[in-house]
Amino acid sequence: MSTEEHRLRSRAWFDDPSDPGMTAIYLERYLNYGMTLDELRSGKPIIGIAQSGSDLSPCNRHHLTLAGRVRDGIIAAGGVPLEFPTHPIQETGKRPGAALDRNLAYLGLVELLYGYPIDGVVLTIGCDKTTPAQLMAAATVNIPAIALSVGPMLNGWYDGKRTGSGTIIWKARELLATGEIDHAQFLELVASSTNSVGFCNTMGTASTMNSLTEALGMELPGGAAIPAAYRQRAQFAYETGSRIVELVRDNVLPSDILTRDAFLNAIAVNSAIGGSTNAPIHLQAVARHMGVELSLADWEEHGRDLPLLVNLQPAGEYLGEDFYRAGGVPAVVNQLMRAGRIRQDALTVSGATIGDNCRDATIADPAVIRPIDEPLKEHAGFAVMTGNIFDAAIMKTSVIDDAFRDRYLSDPDDPDAFEGRAVVFDGPEDYHRRIETEPGIDEHSILFMRGAGPIGYPGAAEVVNMQPPAALLHAGIESLPCVGDGRQSGTSGSPSILNASPEAAAGGNLAVLRTGDPIRVDLRRGRVDLLLDDAEIACRRTALDESGGYPMPESQTPWQQLHRAGVGQMDTGMVIEDAVEFQRIAQRRGLP
Ligand code: FES
Ligand code: MG
Numbered sequence: 001m002s003t004e005e006h007r008l009r010s011r012a013w014f015d016d017p018s019d020p021g022m023t024a025i026y027l028e029r030y031l032n033y034g035m036t037l038d039e040l041r042s043g044k045p046i047i048g049i050a051q052s053g054s055d056l057s058p059c060n061r062h063h064l065t066l067a068g069r070v071r072d073g074i075i076a077a078g079g080v081p082l083e084f085p086t087h088p089i090q091e092t093g094k095r096p097g098a099a100l101d102r103n104l105a106y107l108g109l110v111e112l113l114y115g116y117p118i119d120g121v122v123l124t125i126g127c128d129k130t131t132p133a134q135l136m137a138a139a140t141v142n143i144p145a146i147a148l149s150v151g152p153m154l155n156g157w158y159d160g161k162r163t164g165s166g167t168i169i170w171k172a173r174e175l176l177a178t179g180e181i182d183h184a185q186f187l188e189l190v191a192s193s194t195n196s197v198g199f200c201n202t203m204g205t206a207s208t209m210n211s212l213t214e215a216l217g218m219e220l221p222g223g224a225a226i227p228a229a230y231r232q233r234a235q236f237a238y239e240t241g242s243r244i245v246e247l248v249r250d251n252v253l254p255s256d257i258l259t260r261d262a263f264l265n266a267i268a269v270n271s272a273i274g275g276s277t278n279a280p281i282h283l284q285a286v287a288r289h290m291g292v293e294l295s296l297a298d299w300e301e302h303g304r305d306l307p308l309l310v311n312l313q314p315a316g317e318y319l320g321e322d323f324y325r326a327g328g329v330p331a332v333v334n335q336l337m338r339a340g341r342i343r344q345d346a347l348t349v350s351g352a353t354i355g356d357n358c359r360d361a362t363i364a365d366p367a368v369i370r371p372i373d374e375p376l377k378e379h380a381g382f383a384v385m386t387g388n389i390f391d392a393a394i395m396k397t398s399v400i401d402d403a404f405r406d407r408y409l410s411d412p413d414d415p416d417a418f419e420g421r422a423v424v425f426d427g428p429e430d431y432h433r434r435i436e437t438e439p440g441i442d443e444h445s446i447l448f449m450r451g452a453g454p455i456g457y458p459g460a461a462e463v464v465n466m467q468p469p470a471a472l473l474h475a476g477i478e479s480l481p482c483v484g485d486g487r488q489s490g491t492s493g494s495p496s497i498l499n500a501s502p503e504a505a506a507g508g509n510l511a512v513l514r515t516g517d518p519i520r521v522d523l524r525r526g527r528v529d530l531l532l533d534d535a536e537i538a539c540r541r542t543a544l545d546e547s548g549g550y551p552m553p554e555s556q557t558p559w560q561q562l563h564r565a566g567v568g569q570m571d572t573g574m575v576i577e578d579a580v581e582f583q584r585i586a587q588r589r590g591l592p
Contacts, residue, residue, distance in 0.1 A: 006251050009143070010046040013117035026117065039080050045248040047074045047241070048118040049083040050109060050137075052130045053150070057088040059127035059206065062150050062197035062228045066237040070122055070148065073241025079120075079248070081241070084112060091128045091205070096556070099487070100459025102129040102136075102285075103567070103576050104559055109137035118143065120248035122240060123218075126150035126198075128205035128490070131213055132282035136575075138218075138254045139290035140583055144247040145254050146349045147219040148240045149210040151228035152201040152320030156193030163193040164313035165200035166489055170465075174478065177470050198228030201320035203312040205490035208275035209282060214329045215269035216286075217257045217348030221357040225328030227321050247349060258290045261343035264302050265333075265354060268341045271306035271381035272332050274315035274398050276490025277498050280382065284573030288580050291587055296392050296571050300384040300526075302341075307375030308398045309335055311368050314490075315398045316376060318368045326368035330361035335372040387528040388537065389509040390485070390500035392571040395523070400495045407443065408481060409523070416524035419531070420446040420481065422517040427451040427553075428463040436469050438515075443477050446519050450510040452486025453503025454567045454574045456552055458560040460503075461486045465494035481521065483528060485510055487570070497521070497528060501569035504550045511550040512540035 013026040027040055040046075049070055053063035071081040087105040091098045113121060123134035125147050138145035156163035172189045175181045181189065199206035210224040220240060226233045263283060270279050280299050287294035309332055312318050318326075327334075336342045337358060344355025363369045370376055380398035400409075408418040423438060423445050425431040431449065435441075447468075452461045464484035468477055482488075482496040485503035502508035509530070518531040530537065544550065555561040566576045 008043065008045055008119045008248070010117035010119050011043070014040045015043070045079045045119040045245055046117050047079040047081050047244055047248070048113065048116070048121040049081055050086050050112070050121055050123050050134060051083050052086045052088065052124045052126065052134070054085065054088045056093075057090045057127060057130070059090065059199040060124065060130055060150050063124040063126065063148075066148065066150065066234060067124070069234045069237035070241035073238040073243075074245055077242035077245035079245035082116075082118065084116075086112075086130075086134070089127060089129045089133065096457060097459045097461050098129050099574070100560065100563060102133045102282075102459070103563065103574075103579075105130070105133035106136045106140075107576070107579065109134060110140050113137060113141040113143060120144035120146075120244045122244050123147045124150065125210060125213060126206060128209060128278065129282075131206070131209035132285055135213065135216075135218065135286045136289045139258055139286055140579070142253050142255050144244065144252055145218070146240055146244045146247060147213045147223075148237055149213070149219060149224050149226070151198050151226050151230070151233045152207055153194060153198035154196040154227055154229055155201060155319040155321045156195055158189055158192040162313070162317070162319050163189065164202035164319050165193045166204050167202045167314045168193045173467065174473060177467070178473055196227070196229040198320075202314055203274050203276070203310065203490070204314075205276040205278040207312070207320060207323075208270065208273065208279050208490055211273050211329050212266040212270060212275065212279060212283065215266040215333065215354075216262045217346055217354055218254070220350055221330050221348070222328050225320065225324040227324055230324075243349065246351070250351070252347075252349070252351070255290065257347050257349060258286065258292060259346060260292050260294065261346045263287050263292060263294050264298065265342050265346055267299055267303040267381075268306055268336050269329065269332060271303040272309040272336055274308050274310055274312065274380060277382070277394055277396050277488055278490055280394060281487070281499060281570050281574050284571070285575045288573050288575055289583060291583065296384050296394070299382050299394070303381030304383060304397075305379050306336070306341060306381050307372065308377040308380035309370045309372065309375055311370065311376055322365070322368045326365040327361060327363050330358045331363045331369050333358040334361040335363070335369070339372050383523060383526055385497055385526050385528055387530075388534075389513060389528065389530050391502065393483070393497050393500040393528070395495065395497045397495075397523070404479065404495050407477075417520065417522040418481075419518060419520045420444045422446055422448050422513055422515060422519050422530075424448045424450065424513050424515045425466070427457060428461055431463070431466055435466070438469075441469055441472065443472065443480070445480055446521070447480050447482045448510065448513055449482065449484030449486055450504035450513070451550070451552070452484055453501070453505055454570060455564045456503055456505030456550070457486065458555065458563050460570060460574065462489045464488045464496045464498050499570040501571040503569065505552050506569060507549075509537060509541065512537060512544055
C-alpha cells in the first residue's frame, strides 16, 4: 500500500478532524520538551525506538548510545523519533531467572505499541530474552517493525587465547573445583571475556537469537554480527533508522515477513551456527504470537540433518569479532542456499528477499565459517526426544564430543544408546546441597534435574547442565549425561537433554523418578525411558497425586504467581496461553 492509500495510525491521535478537542489534548503534552506542532501534525511517520538498554541491562546498554544514530536515520528519512523504555532484562543478574521476564516485557511492549501514537518501531535487541520479547510484541501488534542488534562484545583474551562469555565461566569453575587456579585467578579469567559493550561474544542465546532475527528477515542483512564497539555498528543503526520510515510508508508488516518459510529458514540457520537450545522455545513463541504453524517436529525435520558451519565457542573455537570478519549471517545463509535449504523468496525488512540479500555473500575466513561441503560436523541440529517420563525434550547433538562418545556411545551393537542409573535433584538448590555428598555417583550415573520448568521454577531455570562431583572431575570425567525439565545456558557445551515437557510441576512423569532408577537413552530413536514396567510407573503416579502432587515452592512476587497460572510448557514456546488465544480471536476480528 502506498503513502497516499493508508492513513498513519498516529493521525488518530494528532490529526483527528472529527475530534479537535481530543487531538489538542494528545498534542499538547508532547510539546513540553520542545516538540513542534509541525513535527507532530505534518503527517510524518512517528517512529518508536523501543529502548531495551539501561544500567540494569548492561548487555543492551550500548543501545542508549546507538539510539542517537537511529534517531538521525529516522529524521533524515522524514520520520519523527519517539524513544521509550522497555522492561529491562539482564540474563545473568535477574532472580530467580531472566526467562520469567520475557513474557512480562512482551506484555508491556504490546501495551506501549498499541496504546501510543506509534506508526512503526525499531526493536533494540541483544541480551537473550530481550530479542524474543520484542519480536513477540511486534508480531502481536503487527505494525511495521525492524530489529537492531546491539552487537557482540569484542573478543576476550587470556594468555593469548580467546576467552568467550559464559563458556569461560564453565571452564573456570572446573579449574577452581580441581584447585588448578585460586579465586583471584578465577575472577581474572572470567573478567577477561568482557572487553567492551555488547552482548555475549560466544554463540550463546544472545548471538543465536540475533542471528535468527536476521535469518527471519526482521533485521537488515549483516546486522547480527557487527561488534557493538565497531563504528560499523553505529552506521548500521543509522541505516536501520532510515529504513523503518520506508517500511511504514510501504506498510510492510511483521506478518509479511514472519511467514512459515521465514521460520524454517531460521531453523536451518540455527543448525549451521550451532545455535542455543533456547532457540526452539523463543522461535515457537514468536511463531505462536504471529499465528504461524510451527512445532518441535519442524526442528527435527528441517534442522537436524544440517551441518555445523560456524566455528564459534561453545561448539568451536572463535568468537563474535571473528564471525563478523568471516561474513556473518549472510555468508552462512549463502552456504545453506547452495544446499537448497533456504526458502529464498522469504521477504525481509530490506525490501528484498533473503535470497537476493545473500546471493553474493562470501566467506572471508573458512576457519570461522566453513563451506557447506566441508562442515565442522554433520547433522548438527537438535534431536527431539520423547519417552515415558516426558513427551518432548531436545538435545544439541553438535556438542557431543569424542570423550562423550567413547564413554557412553561405544557399544558396537548399539552405538547410539546407553544405560545408567538416575541421580535425581529437585531444583538447583538441591543439586548444590547434595552433589558432593550423594553416595554412588559414578561414570554410569545420569543426572536428572526437575522442578526447574516454567511453573516449577517460574520461567524455567538454566540449570540442567550439572557438573559432576569433584571426585569424578579429578578422575578425568568432565561431564555426565544430564536430563531435565529446565533449560541450559546457550554458552554451555554440555550434551544435555533439556526443556523436558511436561515438567514435573505440570504433571510430567519426571516427578515419579527416584534416585537409583535404571534409565536408557537412545539417541537414534530419540528416546529416554525409565526401565520400569508401566504398572509400577502408574502406581507411583497415583501415590504422588494422592499426596498432593509434585511439591512447589511459593511464589515470591505477584508476576511469578500470574506467570505460573497462565504459562504453557517449553515445547510450545512457554507463552502466556491467554495472550495467544486473545490474538487468535483478534486476528479473526481484524487488528485495530
Ligand atoms: Fe546478556 Fe549474554 S548475558 S547477552
Ligand atoms: Mg543464557
